[in-house]
Amino acid sequence: MIRILFFAKIKSDLSKDYFDLDIDTPVNVSDLRNSLMSEFSEDKSLFQSEYSLCAVNQAIVNDETVINASDEVAFFPPVTGG
Amino acid sequence: MTENNSNISESSMNKTFIQVQTSDFDVGAEQQEFSDPSIGAVVAFTGLVREFSEHPEVQALTLEHYPGMTEKSLFAITEQARQRWPLQQIRIIHRIGRLAVGEQIVYVGVSSAHREAAFEGCRFIMDYLKTDAPFWKQEHTRTGDVWVDAREKDQQARQAWQTDAPDTQDKR
Secondary structure, three states: EEEEEEHHHHHHHHHHEEEEOOOOOEEEEEHHHHHHHHOHHHHHHHOOOOOOEEOOOOEEOOOOOOEEOOEEEEEOOOOOOO | OOEEEEEOOOOOOEEEEEEEOOOOOOOOOOHOOOOOOOEEEEEEEEEEEOOOOOOOOEEEEEEEEEOOHHHHHHHHHHHHHHHHEEEEEEEEEEEOOOEEEOOEEEEEEEEEEOOOHHHHHHHHHHHHHHOOEEEEEEEEEEEEEEOOOOOOHHHHHHHHHOOOOHHHHHOO
């Protein structure tokens, strides 16, 4: 199981701060995206690579990055601060 | 709303100060913090909430962030800037929460012995903050709340630094 934190539009569209995804680890970000897209099929576009960024242990990573059970994982839209 | 302060000191002269806060900040007071006699130049950028051209009916926005990662990513950006230029003190303040048009939203102050490094370092930090620091703006309109889309122009500004070879940076 991996706890996935959500921010901004992903959080508000799903009305969830986080989701505990039942998936075996290690797993890469690309597979995690696919799992989230089937879990939230009505909002699957939120988890497409063009729309969302994934951070592992508070650093933005690419889709090939491998996630382990103890990692802190978050999905969020491209950032708009400043 | 989370308030998160971090004072990350390397030495008193080359100090990095990063603060994420709901409250406003005083640019004059920030300027006073650059007091080391070896400082020859301070370049400071202040970002304001401007009127919204895409949604003129917007009167306010709310800034959300990712506590922990925000401070970590801002610090990583300042370290990248320090690798490129001989910077002294760096001070970053970013506000979160609800902000009205005209309010101050972000401050980046950079000091160095000479102006070139301070100008370039300040701009580099702002360009990277725009694409790498986990902040999100939501606009409040009479018909509902709208998340602001990321801008391609901001990505291009960041990428321009990556294609800029270090040995040509002085000629920019």
